[in-house]
Amino acid sequence: MILSDRIRFVGVNDFRTRLFEHQWPLPFGVSYNSYLVIGEKVALIDTAAASFKDEFLNNIKDEIGDRKVDYLVVNHMEPDHSALQAAVRAEYPECTIVTNAKAVPMIEGYQGLTENILTVKEGETLDLGGITLQFFMVPMVHWPETMVTWCLEENTLFSGDAFGSFRAVKDCVIDSESGTFEEYKDEMTRYYASIVGKYGTPVQNALKKLEGLEIKRICSTHGPVWENSVSQVVGLYDRLSKYEVSHGVCLAYGSMYGNTEKAAQALAKALESRGIPCVLHNLTEEDYSFALRDVFNYDTVILGSPTYNNGIFPPVRQFMQAICDRQVKGRRFLAFGSFTWAAASVKLLNSMAEEGGFVLLGEGVTFKQGFSAEKFDAEALAALV
Ligand SMILES: Cc1cc2nc3c(=O)[nH]c(=O)nc-3n(C[C@H](O)[C@H](O)[C@H](O)COP(=O)(O)O)c2cc1C
Ligand SMILES: [Fe+2]
Ligand SMILES: [Fe+2]
Incomplete structure (x- = not known):
């Protein structure tokens, strides 16, 4: 050629x-x-x-x-x-x-x-x-x-x-x-x-x-x-x-039984209604490199993970680790997720984010068992972004 x-x-x-x-x-x-x-x-x-x-x-x-x-x-x-x-x-x-x-x-x-x-x-x-x-x-x-x-x-x-x-x-x-x-x-x-x-x-x-x-x-x-x-x-x-980005959200989640997923979808809708660019990634269906791409596009990372064996659901933990490994700088961060008896995932994601130098927009939302709009106030979360 x-x-x-x-x-x-x-x-x-x-x-x-x-x-x-x-x-x-x-x-x-x-x-x-x-x-x-x-x-x-x-x-x-x-x-x-x-x-x-x-x-x-x-x-x-x-x-x-x-x-x-x-x-x-x-x-x-x-x-x-x-x-x-x-x-x-x-x-x-x-x-x-x-x-x-x-x-x-x-x-x-x-x-x-x-x-x-x-x-x-x-x-x-x-x-x-x-x-x-x-x-x-x-x-x-x-x-x-x-x-x-x-x-x-x-x-x-x-x-x-x-x-x-x-x-x-x-x-x-x-x-x-x-x-x-x-x-x-x-x-x-x-x-x-x-x-x-x-x-x-x-x-x-x-x-x-x-x-x-x-x-x-x-x-x-x-x-x-x-x-x-x-x-x-x-x-x-x-x-x-330069890790430069535009205003918007990489919203990624993993979910076993759909509760954290419903929260992610509600949040995506709330962000959309506020006109905030948001790309939703299901980390259990899609390779995490697609979400990683959007971490390099947008200034805000929001992760949803159920609590799993007193920790973060593995696909979400792997993704968060990949972000931290790349020493991505200056992102804003929020976490959410469902649990059944003792919540851990949001706290652990927050501490990884803090260690990585991210700014927490709030303490995140953890909700017990099934998703409902009462337990998970998507509008309030979106207002933080
Ligand atoms: C293997 C396994 C381990 C779990 N470990 C915990 C746990 O340590 N603490 C807890 O509160 N819930 C635990 N759960 C319950 C889930 O957090 C709960 O089912 C949650 O609603 C799942 O959210 P999802 O519908 O988004 O998958 C566990 C569930 C499974 C399947
Ligand atoms: Fe190459
Ligand atoms: Fe190479």
């Missing part, structure tokens, strides 16, 4: 994998993007996941025929991009691996490759003959060895996972009418929230480092090639990594 005379897309779409990292659902698939930069020498930027070896190597041959890959640039060692390094070396035995010092032992550890590796440092360049690559370290976005590659003549940033998105790419991988930023925004936010979310500060550092570049094209490792929406994509990452 031609991006320009000198840059080609050789990535693959994955519609087979149900869970990315055996954890995150992929309702629209995912792509593992890889690129060729073609000068007098040919550089391949990153590879793909293990099960796509034949398709990936064929994509390369479709673009360059019998020419050789002279360099394999390794931006990031997570196996969704690095699994085919040894396969590339087997196909092109003289290919030099180009990476930074932190990735070198990982390349040995994962792929058993130790020979013919060129180590680059911050800001160093590689002349491909007519076209130049430059390397910038972006540690912890989201592994320690991560770097990005800048192509000077094409104003193109090969950004690794940064600016990546779930959702496979269209035939035309460039963001266009068939694959706009708006179409990808939700899955990009869910990707960020799930995978990169903990690393807000390193992402901010990376954005500052790249500020001076006049970026015309972003070639990430997942999702579209951004040409028409560069500023929106950078803006979204900036907002997400």
Whole structure:
């Protein structure tokens, strides 16, 4: 797939994998993007996941025929991009691996490759003959060895996972009418929230480092090639990594017998009637990454959990833990839930929220046994938001 005379897309779409990292659902698939930069020498930027070896190597041959890959640039060692390094070396035995010092032992550890590796440092360049690559370290976005590659003549940033998105790419991988930023925004936010979310500060550092570049094209490792929406994509990452949000509610709950669920629905209705944006998530039906996405969209988190073995209902506890693990900053918080003989869930959720630095909007509402409007005053709770 031609991006320009000198840059080609050789990535693959994955519609087979149900869970990315055996954890995150992929309702629209995912792509593992890889690129060729073609000068007098040919550089391949990153590879793909293990099960796509034949398709990936064929994509390369479709673009360059019998020419050789002279360099394999390794931006990031997570196996969704690095699994085919040894396969590339087997196909092109003289290919030099180009990476930074932190990735070198990982390349040995994962792929058993130790020979013919060129180590680059911050800001160093590689002349491909007519076209130049430059390397910038972006540690912890989201592994320690991560770097990005800048192509000077094409104003193109090969950004690794940064600016990546779930959702496979269209035939035309460039963001266009068939694959706009708006179409990808939700899955990009869910990707960020799930995978990169903990690393807000390193992402901010990376954005500052790249500020001076006049970026015309972003070639990430997942999702579209951004040409028409560069500023929106950078803006979204900036907002997400600053944990900036708009006013609204991520309202998530788990419920065994429907009582906490009825309370959640009543609260959603009360918020709606006040014109407060609210997205309702049932954590027992839906993977928590969808709710996590909305924790990165809205300033208020409201969680419903029945008391369970003197604790929080496990799906809700797992979600709350995921929020805390990502060190999400500055959210407003409320909890509610049903119990039968001794309430515990709301208190425990409140203390997790306080430990995470959230502002409690109130002590929450815990109600005994069956739901009723008398026991659970949704209007009063909504008024706190
Ligand atoms: C396995 C299990 C453990 C429970 N543990 C407690 C508990 O420790 N304290 C309590 O008050 N209620 C406990 N309950 C009762 C639930 O909190 C109660 O049924 C509640 O109404 C369920 O809310 P839901 O309809 O939203 O699922 C437990 C229920 C189950 C099934
Ligand atoms: Fe990664
Ligand atoms: Fe990745």
